[in-house]
Amino acid sequence: MFTGIVTDIGEIVALKPVAQGQLHRLRIACRYDRATIADGASIACNGVCLTVVAAGVESGNTWFDVDTAAETLAMTTARHWTVGTRLNLERALKIGDELGGHIVAGHADGIATILSRDDLPDMARFELNTARELARFIAPKGSITLDGVSLTVNAVRDTAFSVLIIPHTLNVTTLSSWRAGTEINIEVDLMARYAARLTEMK
Structure with a gap:
């Protein structure tokens, strides 16, 4: 779950189609601390909840990889994302966090x-x-x-x-x-x- 309060702006630095075009893997650069990003974590990218499949640091900058599946590509603007696209990012809500916006699922309609x-x-x-x-x-x-x-x-x-x-x-x-x-x-x-x-x- 999320709150709709953006905590960073990320930028797509790499994109490659996999699985015969039905899956896109994105690498997103951000300012989050690499140590706080675990494989399997959920991060909302322009309102779309995506799962981190890898993360690291390159030239002092944090990055994380996510996959966008066919349904996401069909239902959201993710189909238009390219290298250089800037994305509103939000980490998943944790118990005890302030609910500054409203309850957001990260499942774009x-x-x-x-x-x-x-x-x-x-x-x-x-x-x-x-x-x-x-x-x-x-x-x-x-x-x-x-x-x-x-x-x-x-x-x-x-x-x-x-x-x-x-x-x-x-x-x-x-x-x-x-x-x-x-x-x-x-x-x-x-x-x-x-x-x-x-x-x-x-």
Whole structure:
């Protein structure tokens, strides 16, 4: 589990397809302490929970390897990642950690596309669109995870919704690079999903 609070920005430094293109192995450079990264650890990369299969240090920089399977490549923006792509990173939540965002599974539900960006004094407002089956779980003032970042929904219009990004978030994540047309990994709020399921069962 995660909280949607980004703790580092990583960069893909190597990528190679394996298993006849159904699996991609990525090497991601980061600022985490190598001693704290164990094989099998979970790290959210742009909101996608991936498992560390190797880690090390090269030229003083920490790196870790992860595999992206066919389902991940089909359902998320991972299919567009290349060497040089910057990723929002978050380590898995530990008992006793502060829950600064909201409960995030790291299982991206799909993709949202940025419709527009409005740069305001010290902030940015983004309007995004997503699939109708996901839009039903999005509500004003509700929580949403976009590229691994816990955000609050500002407004909703049919399948479109907007978020306001404060200066701190723009500075410590990759969100400052978002533009109209950018595809974003989206994870809807778990509580909204469970509430909808309970309603369906009545």
